[in-house]
Amino acid sequence: MPRRPEPMPLARVRELIGEPSEAAKAKVQDHVDEHIHRFIAHSPFVCVATAHADGTADCSPRGDYPGFVKVLDPHTLALPDRVGNNRLDTFENLATDPRIGLVFLVPGHRESLRLNGTAYLSEDPDVLARLEAEGKVPKVAIIVRVREVYLHCGRAIIRARLWDPGSAALADQVPTIGEVIAARADGRFSADAIDDGLEKSAYRNLY
Incomplete structure (x- = not known):
């Protein structure tokens, strides 16, 4: 049986990888501006990362018509909960740890959008009405408070030949x-x- 690799100290990782460029550090912002809004409005797919208080992590795919994730204001997003398997992994995680990470994709676009923040669940009727699709209003929405958001360069998608x-x-x-x-x-x-x-x-039965 192969030997399990030993963990590497972060200091050693930084020594090997180097420092981020000034542009990479400057691109991070704490709100949704017109450019970020336009990206989200054209995205039909997002990966949602959460973690339970016990340390268990989870990443869940969500998809719908482009723009299914709504920007409520520059610091707040709303994600609909569509018909699924009823496991509630994401919901159970958020009930114990509100931190959340999102990665948005737009088909054919090489860059992705990363957003980190905190989230909670809501059944606010006004919000749910904005998330209606195919004549169906979701029962629950995930409300995300934005902490940081930025575009991620396209190297991973190019290497993966994802849109080829x-x-x-x-x-x-x-x-x-x-x-x-x-x-x-x-x-x-x-x-x-x-x-x-x-x-x-x-x-x-998607809705």
Whole structure:
């Protein structure tokens, strides 16, 4: 069995990597301006990172029509909670630790948008009404108070060839949800039945 690598002190990491440029430090701001607002308004996908008070971390994908995350004011965002698996991992984390991190993506755009702050849950009817989609109003919204926000350079997306049409072929090489669940269920479930059920039900009931 391979030996587990030892942790590296941060001082050593800084020695190896070097210092950030002045531009990298200056790009961070504490509010949403017109440029950041425009990015969020065109983003259909965001990754939401939270952590429980016991230290357990989680990162959850959220997606909808471009601009589904609303800017309420320069320091506040609102994310709708759409139909999902009801695990409530993000909600349980925020109930114990309000810190949150978001990464927004815009298809075809090489840069991403990073936003960090604190968050809480709300059922404010005025906010929920602004988050309506396909005639459905969400039951809960995540309200985010912005601490810092900035654009992240596109090296990761360029290296990943994320928007390269040829990268779509990779999807044929990874397991489906049905295959993963079936492999852990000792024959109690069929992979094809699970995947077929998702296609006919869950993936058609998005709101």
